[in-house]
Amino acid sequence: MASSIQETPVSRRLKNVKHIIIVCSGKGGVGKSSVSTQLALSLRGSSPTNKVGILDIDLTGPSIPRMLGLDGHPVHQSSDGWVPVYADGEERRLCCMSVGFLLKKKEDSVVWRGPKKNGMIRQFLSDVRWGDLDYLVIDTPPGTSDEHLSLLEHLAPVHSKLSAVIVTTPQAVALLDAMKCLSFTRATNLPVLGLIENMSGYVCPCCGEVSNVFSTGGGEEMAKREGLKFLGSLPVDTELVTLLDAAEGDHSSNAGVDESTKGFGLWERYQKTPTAPLFSKIVEKIEVPLRAES
Amino acid sequence: MIAVQQASAPPDPLSVPTNAPEHCPGTESDLAGKADACAGCPNQEVCASGKAKGPDPALPFVTERMASVKRKILILSGKGGVGKSTFTAQLGWAFAADDDLQTGIMDVDICGPSIPTIFGIASEQVHSSSSGWSPVYVQDNLGVMSVGFMLPSSKDAVMWRGPKKNGLISQFLKDVDWGTLDYLLVDTPPGTSDEHLSIVSYLKESGIDGAVVITTPQEVALQDVRREIDFCRKVGIKVIGLVENMSGFVCPNCKNETQIFKPSTGGGRRLAEDMGVEFLGAVPLDPRIGKSADYGISFLDEYPDSPATTAYLDIIEKIKYQLGD
Numbered sequence: 001m002a003s004s005i006q007e008t009p010v011s012r013r014l015k016n017v018k019h020i021i022i023v024c025s026g027k028g029g030v031g032k033s034s035v036s037t038q039l040a041l042s043l044r045g046s047s048p049t050n051k052v053g054i055l056d057i058d059l060t061g062p063s064i065p066r067m068l069g070l071d072g073h074p075v076h077q078s079s080d081g082w083v084p085v086y087a088d089g090e091e092r093r094l095c096c097m098s099v100g101f102l103l104k105k106k107e108d109s110v111v112w113r114g115p116k117k118n119g120m121i122r123q124f125l126s127d128v129r130w131g132d133l134d135y136l137v138i139d140t141p142p143g144t145s146d147e148h149l150s151l152l153e154h155l156a157p158v159h160s161k162l163s164a165v166i167v168t169t170p171q172a173v174a175l176l177d178a179m180k181c182l183s184f185t186r187a188t189n190l191p192v193l194g195l196i197e198n199m200s201g202y203v204c205p206c207c208g209e210v211s212n213v214f215s216t217g218g219g220e221e222m223a224k225r226e227g228l229k230f231l232g233s234l235p236v237d238t239e240l241v242t243l244l245d246a247a248e249g250d251h252s253s254n255a256g257v258d259e260s261t262k263g264f265g266l267w268e269r270y271q272k273t274p275t276a277p278l279f280s281k282i283v284e285k286i287e288v289p290l291r292a293e294s
Numbered sequence: 295m296i297a298v299q300q301a302s303a304p305p306d307p308l309s310v311p312t313n314a315p316e317h318c319p320g321t322e323s324d325l326a327g328k329a330d331a332c333a334g335c336p337n338q339e340v341c342a343s344g345k346a347k348g349p350d351p352a353l354p355f356v357t358e359r360m361a362s363v364k365r366k367i368l369i370l371s372g373k374g375g376v377g378k379s380t381f382t383a384q385l386g387w388a389f390a391a392d393d394d395l396q397t398g399i400m401d402v403d404i405c406g407p408s409i410p411t412i413f414g415i416a417s418e419q420v421h422s423s424s425s426g427w428s429p430v431y432v433q434d435n436l437g438v439m440s441v442g443f444m445l446p447s448s449k450d451a452v453m454w455r456g457p458k459k460n461g462l463i464s465q466f467l468k469d470v471d472w473g474t475l476d477y478l479l480v481d482t483p484p485g486t487s488d489e490h491l492s493i494v495s496y497l498k499e500s501g502i503d504g505a506v507v508i509t510t511p512q513e514v515a516l517q518d519v520r521r522e523i524d525f526c527r528k529v530g531i532k533v534i535g536l537v538e539n540m541s542g543f544v545c546p547n548c549k550n551e552t553q554i555f556k557p558s559t560g561g562g563r564r565l566a567e568d569m570g571v572e573f574l575g576a577v578p579l580d581p582r583i584g585k586s587a588d589y590g591i592s593f594l595d596e597y598p599d600s601p602a603t604t605a606y607l608d609i610i611e612k613i614k615y616q617l618g619d
């Protein structure tokens with residue numbers, strides 16, 4: 001890895017980014033992308049001036065465009081690099097970059113070996129006009145492989161800005177991979193802000209009975225055992241699934257000034273989900289140590 | 295006896311990765327060993343000599359080993375956490391219920407191997423003998439191979455780049471003493487990455503009988519599954535069919551069914567129609583499936599009367615039918 005004082009195109013580009021938060025898990029499907037999306041939305045919402053970027057380095061399974069309701073948006077090139085896609089219209093406080101924006105058809109598969117992935121990630125960090133950001137949230141694919149190694153390699157010059165959030169679900173098979181992810185952060189000296197236990201318990205909408213559809217409590221236990229901050233548990237929330245699945249109709253709000261004065265549709269709909277108030281507590285726990293730092 | 299190419303000890307997955315440099319043109323490229331990037335690469339000599347060019351030297355060994363494997367089936371999904379490993383295990387258990395069938399399970403999810411846990415054999419180790427590495431046997435007719443058996447501790451992260459994963463997969467195919475198998479089931483990681491490319495290229499010559507693609511009902515999963523089916527088409531793998539997992543949850547208290555992962559765009563059934571693949575069936579979300587996986591016991595044996603078991607067995611029948619078995 002490069003020494004931390006060295007200037008690189010990446011460090012130059014990220015000079016005005018205050019904090020970089022990497023969301024990772026080891027296990028697939030535990031909610032990295034949905035946590036990244038919620039984290040970006042909530043950090044943006046936590047102050048009227050916060051500017052947040054979200055970078056999706058899941059190159060073979062990008063979910064962020066869909067979750068932000070930006071599916072099918074093109075990326076424009078400017079003299080100063082790629083312009084990220086803005087999710088909140090005129091306000092321009094939430095921007096996003098993903099390989100999903102670069103695909104011609106929605107069913108196109110991206111079949112790349114490591115070196116090509118590495119090149120793409122470097123470009124995402126060095127060639128995108130991120131501008132001034134309070135937070136850059138990075139959504140990662142499952143595992144601890146090419147994407148992760150490349151990401152950390154390219155971010156080495158800005159290592160002091162980095163931290164990670166680990167997401168897990170409560171089952172043993174997920175915790176096992178979360179442990180691997182934690183080992184990864186330790187091996188790479190990546191400070192961990194804490195752990196989120198996702199999909200912990202489900203309230204039956206008919207009778208109110210709580211079922212632990214994917215078990216419960218495992219994440220909190222792991223956090224305690226490993227000396228990690230436990231950021232909180234999030235229940236299974238069907239409204240959230242639907243929101244992130246079909247977050248469409250926002251394309252229109254990007255165009256109209258009218259819409260943007262009314263606010264940011266996705267954010268407003270998100271705040272109505274049962275998860276939003278729980279997540280804002282998590283964001284507080286994340287922001288406090290970061291604010292103290294800067 | 296089958297010759298083992300470099301009958302070596304299982305590699306230590308924690309050793310420093312042998313990275314080809316970022317701009318490696320690929321060992322099969324005309325530039326192999328000669329590109330600017332090759333300067334300083336440990337493989338430069340081999341690459342420049344052209345020995346690495348053309349088919350992978352492991353290929354004939356793989357083909358020889360695979361000659362005694364009747365059916366090779368991949369379990370795939372672009373999306374993570376949809377239940378690939380769980381489904382692979384059910385398929386394995388169901389096949390192995392027939393005493394006359396020999397089944398092997400190969401876990402090529404190198405960074406997140408779940409198969410050892412799901413079969414309750416996570417503490418096992420791989421042993422090597424003159425005929426290769428022995429799979430770990432769940433029962434006489436069900437052998438398993440996974441990187442999980444090679445790690446000093448389950449906590450260890452396998453921080454490998456593509457070439458190293460590729461190397462291990464080739465070893466799983468050529469150095470594992472699978473014996474004579476009726477079915478080899480390959481559990482894959484999510485996505486369309488090195489693991490997938492490797493398994494497909496190594497098995498090209500031996501022939502892959504097909505892939506079972508798993509999804510969950512919501513669009514965020516389906517969009518990745520579309521890409522996976524596109525991948526199968528690109529590399530010429532037959533899609534046996536699509537399984538929708540976690541589709542609907544019956545509350546144990548009020549018995550009402552709710553959709554946790556709502557099929558906002560028509561779910562697996564619609565996707566199968568749109569993409570012209572067989573819809574094999576839907577498995578409900580049942581917390582006992584997750585629990586069985588965590589405890590390493592067979593859900594099918596433990597809960598033979600559950601709707602999920604019926605769904606699994608029905609799907610497995612359809613898979614056999616599709617294969618002509």
Ligand SMILES: Nc1ncnc2c1ncn2[C@@H]1O[C@H](COP(=O)(O)OP(=O)(O)OP(=O)(O)O)[C@@H](O)[C@H]1O
Binds near residue numbers: 025029030061242275
């Ligand atoms: N708390 C929750 N309740 C219900 N569903 C959830 C919750 N969190 C995430 N989901 C849903 O679960 C699915 C998987 O989540 P997500 O895509 O965020 O996982 P991931 O870890 O990014 O997956 P991958 O490994 O494939 O990248 C999505 O459809 C998402 O909407």
Ligand SMILES: Nc1ncnc2c1ncn2[C@@H]1O[C@H](COP(=O)(O)OP(=O)(O)OP(=O)(O)O)[C@@H](O)[C@H]1O
Binds near residue numbers: 577578580582
């Ligand atoms: N039908 C089901 N009902 C309830 N839980 C299930 C069901 N199918 C799978 N699970 C559970 O969901 C989790 C994810 O399943 P599994 O590990 O098989 O997914 P995967 O696709 O192999 O994930 P990865 O992408 O990480 O390899 C596991 O805890 C598993 O036990």
Ligand code: SF4
Binds near residue numbers: 314315317319342
């Ligand atoms: S020497 Fe071979 S492996 Fe190394 S960079 Fe060149 S082609 Fe790639």
Ligand SMILES: [Mg+2]
Binds near residue numbers: 033
């Ligand atoms: Mg994701």
Ligand SMILES: [Mg+2]
Binds near residue numbers: 403408482
């Ligand atoms: Mg798996």
